[in-house]
Amino acid sequence: MPTILVVEDEPEIVELLRSYLERDGHRVLTAADGEAAIREVEAATPDLVVLDLMLPRLDGWEVSRRIRALMPVPIIMLTARDREEDKIRGLELGADDYVTKPFSPREVVARVRAVLRRNRHEGRDALVRGDLIVDFRGQEARRDDAPCRLTHTEWRLLEVLASHPGQVFTRLQLIDQIYGYSFEGFERTVDAHIKNLRQKIEPNPREPRYVLTVYGAGYKFAPTTNG
Ligand code: CA
Numbered sequence: 001m002p003t004i005l006v007v008e009d010e011p012e013i014v015e016l017l018r019s020y021l022e023r024d025g026h027r028v029l030t031a032a033d034g035e036a037a038i039r040e041v042e043a044a045t046p047d048l049v050v051l052d053l054m055l056p057r058l059d060g061w062e063v064s065r066r067i068r069a070l071m072p073v074p075i076i077m078l079t080a081r082d083r084e085e086d087k088i089r090g091l092e093l094g095a096d097d098y099v100t101k102p103f104s105p106r107e108v109v110a111r112v113r114a115v116l117r118r119n120r121h122e123g124r125d126a127l128v129r130g131d132l133i134v135d136f137r138g139q140e141a142r143r144d145d146a147p148c149r150l151t152h153t154e155w156r157l158l159e160v161l162a163s164h165p166g167q168v169f170t171r172l173q174l175i176d177q178i179y180g181y182s183f184e185g186f187e188r189t190v191d192a193h194i195k196n197l198r199q200k201i202e203p204n205p206r207e208p209r210y211v212l213t214v215y216g217a218g219y220k221f222a223p224t225t226n227g
Helices: 011-023 034-044 060-070 084-092 105-118 152-163 171-179 187-201
Strands: 003-007 027-031 048-052 075-079 097-100 126-129 132-135 140-143 211-214 218-221
Touching: 003 011, 003 034, 011 027, 011 105, 027 034, 034 048, 034 060, 048 060, 048 105, 060 075, 075 084, 075 105, 097 105, 132 152, 140 152, 140 187, 152 171, 152 187, 152 211, 152 218, 171 187, 171 218, 187 211
Parallel strands: 003 027, 003 048, 048 075, 075 097
Antiparallel strands: 126 132, 132 140, 211 218
């Protein structure tokens, strides 16, 4: 059962959202201010946060920034202000969706479902292998807690492979996944990108531990931690 944290200081709205979300099969936690929200995120690691921007003390922007620094949990922002610059700012700060008040609770439930569905990488927001974290939500990889600074193509390769650990992808399949279509003759460019990717994520690129070569077939992400 997905856990949803509702961050809002107006009790009527909290109870309205709680009843609709619970009826839709979610477990609902609530927080009435930003500091309580951050404590709940740390303690309960919710699957999604519904965050009102108008909060006492810490405002929603600051709360969203601090939640993002803690973990890659999806955030749906609520606001009374139907202003284009707020939407843009919210999306730039990593909000996954945006609902303006007054809203229909059914609409919020539908958005919650859609965002949860979109964020499913075999049920994972992130994958951890040894010292490597593949953060699907934040769209980055970290090693020993430092960002790996991947190019877009390197990230997409890693994302595709790590979304299905143990599954072998041919070079053509990888090109198709990354560029949206496949073309022959460019398979060797995959090897070049894999080589660069390994330089950034592997402790020892010459003996890869995460992105493995399957001779005569292609590549796969290590199915389990090996060492
Ligand atoms: Ca509020």
